[in-house]
Amino acid sequence: MLAADIHAEPCNARLPDSSVYAGNCENGLFNGQGKLTWRDGAVYEGEFEDGLMHGQGKYISSTGWTMQGQFNDGSANGPGVYDDPKTGRYVGMFKDDNFHGQGTYTAIDGSVCRGEYRDGHLNGQATCRYDNGDEVSGDYRDGEVNGNGVTRFASGSTYVGQYKDGYWDGVGVLNYANGDRYRGEFSKGHRHGQGVFYDSSNDEEISGEWKFGDYAGDQRYSCQPVPNPI
Numbered sequence: 001m002l003a004a005d006i007h008a009e010p011c012n013a014r015l016p017d018s019s020v021y022a023g024n025c026e027n028g029l030f031n032g033q034g035k036l037t038w039r040d041g042a043v044y045e046g047e048f049e050d051g052l053m054h055g056q057g058k059y060i061s062s063t064g065w066t067m068q069g070q071f072n073d074g075s076a077n078g079p080g081v082y083d084d085p086k087t088g089r090y091v092g093m094f095k096d097d098n099f100h101g102q103g104t105y106t107a108i109d110g111s112v113c114r115g116e117y118r119d120g121h122l123n124g125q126a127t128c129r130y131d132n133g134d135e136v137s138g139d140y141r142d143g144e145v146n147g148n149g150v151t152r153f154a155s156g157s158t159y160v161g162q163y164k165d166g167y168w169d170g171v172g173v174l175n176y177a178n179g180d181r182y183r184g185e186f187s188k189g190h191r192h193g194q195g196v197f198y199d200s201s202n203d204e205e206i207s208g209e210w211k212f213g214d215y216a217g218d219q220r221y222s223c224q225p226v227p228n229p230i
Contacts (some may be wrong), residue, residue, distance in 0.1 A: 022116070023048065038062070046071065069094065092117065107131075115140065138163060155178075162188065 011025035024036020029034070030048035037043050046057020052074040053059070058077075059067045065087075069080020076082075076094040083089045092103020099105070099117040106112050115126020122140035124126075129135045138149020144166035151168075152160040155204075161172015168174075168186040175181050184195020189199075190213040197206040197215070208217020 067094075067097075187212070 009025060011021075011023070013021045013025070013030075015021065018039040019161055020037045021032060021034060024032035025034075026032070029051040031050065032048060034048050035043065035045040036048075036053075040079040040199070041062040044053055044058065044059045046058055047055025049055065053071040054073060055071060056069070057071050059071075061067075065082065065084035066081060066083050067076050069076060072078065072079030075097045077096065078094060079092070080094050081089070081091050082094075082099070088105055088107040090099055090103055090105045092099065095101070095102025098203030100119065101117060102115070103117050103198065104112065104114045105117075105172075110131040111128065113122060113126060113128040114123055118124070121143040125138075125141065126140045126141060127135060127137040133154030135152045136145060136149060137152075138145045139147035141147075145163040146165065147163060148161070149163045155174060156177030159168055159172055159174045161168060162170025164170065165190040169188060170186060171184070172186050173181065173183045174186075175192070181200075181201030182191055182195055182197040183198075184191065185193025187193065191210040192212055193210060194208070195210050198204075199206070206215055206217070208215065210216060
């Protein structure tokens with residue numbers, strides 16, 4: 001028996017907004033175990049304290065998603081599980097009903113993002129592995145990689161370098177699965193700025209300026225076509 005239940009008494013109540021409560025009450029407030037059903041069909045069943053969801057419980061929304069875990073002062077705070085059959089499942093820490101702290105989100109397509117969340121978004125070190133086998137690790141801000149990171153493609157190619165708003169942006173190295181390599185500047189996911197491309201098939205390099213993936217310098221050291229970034 002919960003401590004809050006010792007002095008609580010069974011009660012039923014219909015609130016002004018037509019919500020219905022059934023459970024324990026103390027001093028005119030919901031306290032202890034109870035079930036609150038809202039007019040739109042949403043349901044919370046679990047622990048209450050001083051009229052608020054507080055303790056272990058489960059909230060089922062009117063649209064079908066659920067939140068089960070620790071509640072404090074009326075909102076999800078602490079460890080819990082959010083499950084939405086239309087989008088995905090999150091297991092980890094919450095603050096004020098938002099993903100906040102260490103957690104893992106698994107989308108319905110099988111993509112998995114594991115790391116630090118803040119205010120509902122990835123913020124901090126995290127790794128996302130997508131359903132096609134590609135993986136992105138690095139410093140996230142508001143759900144996108146910003147700063148240093150690594151992209152590992154299922155094909156075997158890799159990018160190591162700087163990102164901005166989820167794009168390769170800044171200085172980095174793109175290693176192709178076939179042995180080719182580009183080292184230099186990137187912008188919005190493209191080779192852009194000063195860089196050196198190494199053509200492994202001819203053991204030759206192309207050095208100079210690049211614009212949105214294409215070589216724009218005055219001199220080529222190879223006659224072979226340069227593949228676009230992945």
